[in-house]
Amino acid sequence: MTAPWADPACPHDDRVEALLAEMTLEEKLAQLGSSWPGVERVSGNVAPMQDVFARHTDFAAASKNGLGHLTRPFGTKPVEPADGARQLAVMQRELMAGTRLGIPAVAHEECLTGFTAYRATVFPAALAWAAAFDPALVERMAHAIGTSMRQVGVHQGLSPVLDVVRDYRWGRVEETLGEDPYLVAMTGTAYVRGLESAGIIATLKHFAGYSASKAARNHAPVSMGPREFTDVILPPFEMAIREGGARSVMNSYADVDGMPAGADAGLLTRLLREEWGFEGTVVSDYWSVAFLRTMHRIAATDGEAAARALEAGIDVELPDTLCYGEPLAELVRTGAVSEDLVDRAVRRVLRQKAELGLLDADFTPEAPAGNSVDLDPPAHRALARELAEQSIVLLDNPAGLLPLSPDAASIALVGPCANDPNAFFGCYSFPNHVLPHHPGHDNGIETRSLLEALAAEFPSARIAYEPGCPVRDVDRSGFDAAVTEARRADVCVAVVGDRAGLFGAGTSGEGCDAEDLALPGVQAELVEALLDTGTPLVLLVVSGRPYALGAYTDRAAAVVQVFFPGEEGGGALAGVLSGRVNPSGKLPVQIPRTPGGQPGTYLHAPLGGHSQGVSTLDPTPAYPFGHGLSYTTFAYDRLEVSAEEIPTDGEVEIGCRVRNTGERTGAEVVQLYTADPVAQLPRPVIQLTGFTRVRLDPGEERRVSFRLHADRLAYTGPELRRIVEPGEITVMLGTSSTDIRLTAGVHLTGPVRQVGHDRVLHTSAHVD
Template identity: 30%
Template sequence: MIHLLKVLVKKIAKQSNITVIPCLLIYFSLDRLLLYLIFLNFARDKQYVLGTISIINIMKPTNLLLFPIIILCSFTSVKEIPPYKNPALPVDERVKDLLGRMTIEEKFWQTYMMPGELDKGKDRFSHGIFGFQVSTIGTSNPELKQLLQYNPKLTAKEMAKKINEIQRYFVEETRLGIPIIAFDEALHGLIRGGATAFPQSIALAATFDTALVRQVSHAIAMETKTRGIRQILSPVVNLATDVRWGRTEETYGEDPYLSACMGVNFVRSFEEMGVITTPKHFAANSGDGGRDSNPIHFTERFLEETHLVPFKACFQKGQSQSVMTAYNMLDGTPCTANPWLLIDKLRNEWGFDGFTIADADAVGIIHKLHHTVNNFSEAGADAINGGLDVIFQTTYDEHRPFLQACLDGLVKEEALDRAVGQVLKAKFHLGLFEHPYIDENEAEKWNACSAHRKLALEAARRSIVLLKNENRVLPLSKQVKRIALIGQDAAQARLGGYSGPGVDKVSILDGLKNRLGDRAIIRYEEGCKRINPEYLTVPTYYLSTLDGLPGLEGRYFNNISYEGVPDLKRIDKRIQFSWTLFAPDSCLAVDWFSVEWNGKLKSPVSGTYRLGLEGNDGYQLTVDGKVLVDKPYKTSFGHTLVPFTFEKGKEYDIRIRFYENTKNARIRFVWDVDTKNEDQSIEQAVQAARESEIAIVVVGIEEGEFRDRGYLALPGRQEELIRRVAATGKTTVVVLIGGSAVVMSEWQDQVPAVLNAWYPGVEGGNAVADVLFGDYNPSGKLPITYPIHEAQLPLNYSHKPTGRSDDYLNLTGEPLFPFGHGLSYSEFDYSGLKVTKAVHGTAFHVTFSVKNTGKYAANEVVQLYLRDQVASVTQPIMRLIHFQPVSLAPRETKELHFTVNEKDLSMLDKELNRVIEPGDFRLMIGRSCKDIRLKTTLTINHPMTLETNH
């Protein structure tokens, strides 16, 4: 029998023209014989697989004659596997083989990512796709206010199941079986229902604890990967150099070194777990005035010294395998199609070997906003030819002009192959071809588990910054019996931008109740809202066309004089438009149109109220044939409301006219009906404070994407609320909720204590309560500078020397609170500074001692700054080069160590070579960049070149 088998194997091997080694493994089990044939294929271009042959009672003479037939039939199941599916081959060979099999359409789709899934028909994705942001709806929003809408209801297990189903289609039903990469946002927790929401990124930076950030990112990575998501569009490692920027909350602050340390430790956990990270937005996307994505004109030197530092560290130290480009232009070229940035710098100089993706709709913006190309097809070609690998658009239909650019040859063949090759390489490295599916039960096990919730509490505690504590008002006595808790944010538990809904969020009100139980009476009053507008948009409910349909009829003209036949007629439900980037319709010019709305307004009230328009001038409001508002000349943006006496139920004829002759059209039809008078609620809060021993006022800011702040004062009537409560004479503690700086000149001197809790995550309320009552000693430090006034901005501690003083005629140049600032319930003594040179190289060992002189256990963040005393190119007045958190028991002393290495001492010379120049360097050790406790000078005698600029 064995001889017969050998003959058959040799015959088949000869016919197949391959070399095989047959192995016969025989297992006897009662009356059953299992025969396994294994062919070890040493041919590099083919692989054959033969399954298991099961023969029942094969030893019986009657069945022995069937054996050759069974053997021959079994070879009909032998399948040839293409090299790209052979995991034994090098990834580059697999990529090359797969590229050679792909059509142009299949190649293009590997360069296209979008939100969505297969619910609208899977056949349209028969060519494959890079990947989906699953359970997300993308919109083509002309106002660009919200491009993506996330489904918060899908559980972790349901999402894992959905991703498996989608993956199964692409792996098993498309021609080449290329798996997708499911991607999502995970800035400080996966932006999904059922995921743990940790403190916001700026809060994590305030811990100055890279080990803690590593733990947090590991937890997020577990919750991410177990759902089947293999790429996150995080972290944000842009520098928050101007705190007016609405996305400051998403960053790790203003300092390049701190941001690099935090970014590296965040990405490492994901990359080690097989989830691709995507540092963003490359590069420098906060422009003049702190405005998001405004033009950037930075020099290469300035970029290398500041904004590029965290990105380079994430790629070279953190091994990030992707990067997202920014919306803004850099030196005249959009970042999304910038060869200097994406090819020369990123790939050639830094050695980046991952793939680049555009921000959502950023490729289209090359045409629509930057105007460097004529159409969307040219935009796609410009991007891919310029170094972009993946186009991220928000809808399926938007792919067409970009695909056409590939079909028409606008995209160079080598550029397309490069882009597709980088994507395929990533998919091979992730193991998606061999292991495309995940265990759906694992997602349920890890998402929002108790261990992650405990970690969220610890991170929240560590992030809280004690800004002010006069007369040691904090911690509060645990004997307090009556507390007034005031403010909208005390009950809301906001999580910040790019957050999921959170699971069982703990507000500060909840936290105080959890902490105090029945031992104290907590009286909560809202006081006022963060925003209480003095007027509102007139709702659709009160508007109707002449035909009785909801809204007003709009007649749009391609002129500014409302003349001729309208180019567009439509019913607009309400008049609230911000056509700041696009025209109202494709048939109109963005900078030359007019519109007239007509219809009826039905009054819901009787009495005198204000009615009017808000916009960038060029508007007119007529009611019952009488012109109430008329601002015909374009000058600025503002609002005009006039008193108008309404009768309840009466209908009024309305005509609104508006024209635009430049760009940035904005118009609203507004009134002050239904606005809330907060006088009574503020008085109730003040009365609650009078009747309590302690008043805790929780206030917050509004910020985020598309929400840069011109003013840094607390919005609404919150500052008035603080002053009124403080005026009662009761001890008043202010807790700040937000992700950026606020100015405090109107109230700071009236309160003894201020805590910055940032957006502290799902356990934030418990963390704040722990700090307020001394169960946790605050140790957070500011990763940004707080200005006294907006006029000081941008205000950064590590600026270059000025030609004159930092002061204004009527304002100091000093900050309100400096970078690195953060008080404790303890005090610390710094002593014993010693610096010794290493035996080899240019490194120096720095040792010193820190003593906790207080009665509370404490965590202190020790900060080491350096200043190059004399250099051939101007250097920062000081810069952070190391930091270290240290835990100290009461009265405990610890010796700490820093190593000042060659990189710390280096600079970019006039040719942008990284060098060390001979001379003196000032070392400064302290609790902040202003609170310096120890200083010394070290001297370098010989020059050294570390890197040359190629």
């Protein structure tokens, strides 16, 4: 006879209650824990404090009462995809056969630049997705990532990162979607929809405030008031839950104003669940429950740490069960912790397993026959190429040097990122995240450096390559050779930037925070030496964060920025240099003028801008948020605003005509900004409120319109309630936050209106 919880015809809640009634305390707690088989054999960290906390318990012992999660069966070491799928299926069968209730585990993996597994497609880093300003393309990419994960037995992905950038020195800027909460929200929500549509649980991280740490130091405290937290940090998470359907949230390591997120019931329960209506699971960032004892020092024992986290609302402890096992069980047995709190979390975990089909009586872990699993199929590579091409930002091209002439006789290709395909990968890509700990393995995918791609793009040109210097080390021994080749060439392409890694192994990535925003190592000196040759210089920056480029804006013949473009990055960059690809990316973060120009986010109130003599420091960037040039030009005209006045609960349509006035087909990102000149509290000088990408042939024109609801103008007022207030609002259409082409005023009428979590969250766009 089939147990009631195993009957897929029964409602999920009934199945969960039947199973919960059958479980012992130990079986319940097992569903709130996890196991990371084999991690103790990994040389080098792929997670913070792994060397301290990694367990040495065999899988059978760790799962004797069941198991909530299986941690990274593919993302810990290189394994052939089909072999990995078979190994995962074996572990699931052992778990089912070796436990009384036979419940499979949720298998989770990282998937920030694609499925973090050997031989899987390496897509561009998240900051590059944002630079494309194309949520629909990001959604397609995420769906592709999800299909790869599902075919090998994975259920949950630990992405996207919805942290809004506040300080570019933070090592994890590359993992973010930029410095504007609306851009982050729209792009991150698209990623969630794509991953969830493939049947993979999307996990929002890091909830919340992680990116605003003091001095940009990873895990440092966050000093932030409730208004900034509400208006800047929280909106992407809210949209990804309400409009994206995300089913999991991961807590932040940070403490905000002294409160660790992992122990904050106001954040994880009252806001997330009671106000926003979230019904999924909250999973801990790796070892963050134990960190309540070891790092935050708000618990004396592992059991106390577990109690704090469970009461706050963390349902599952990842990546191993350190605190939610026997330390928590002892407190429940003594009555120090109510078993009702355990049941609350177990219900959420079991409901999710029911949704995934893991409780069904006929669930059988299956693995592919033979070696037929392809995690890097042509369709995925095509998506990676499209996204890489759209993410490249042409910052400057004053004399029109780019695109390079197809008849270029000689090109000097210089710089430490010019002949290294791994320079195109983020820190959570498998080649940079895992393979450094497994020497002797190739990347497992086809990759081309820029040198290789440029040779194919310009087959008749003489291309002389010199690295010049390393990415990080202070070594100038290659300067002379690089300068010699630059002098001999018609044009010099200098490829500088980052090498992503983990915990100090790179110049960008988790645990790789920067003291300032100068190019790493002696790369800035190399660029100066190349500029001094007099040969026209194309400065090409491949990085995970924006670096200060103000010293080169008047001297370089062209400047190009790309944020870790993935496995197809070489061909995409070569295509931009040749003109085969017309660049259309826009900056999701500003490019600072000087290395000390921090914090430099565009989203600031009046006192955050240039003070006109009040201070000797000028935060004006070298290149502003939203900036990006093309090999064609675009004209904006015929501004139309549907109403001069709207009530504080109304909406207005804002539109214009955009025309390609150049000789090449190109794509323009039309950006809608708003400003609130007089409000009860200081408001941002300018703020992105909508955007859309439009492709135009030479001479073609199209009408672009936005439907702006008054809810989109809401902010946290003096009483810490989100309000829309009457008054004059400026609406602006442009090609960047400083290149505004059309401006109008709209007057909001009526009373101050308080809005809640049912408010309108996005601005719809339409292209005729």
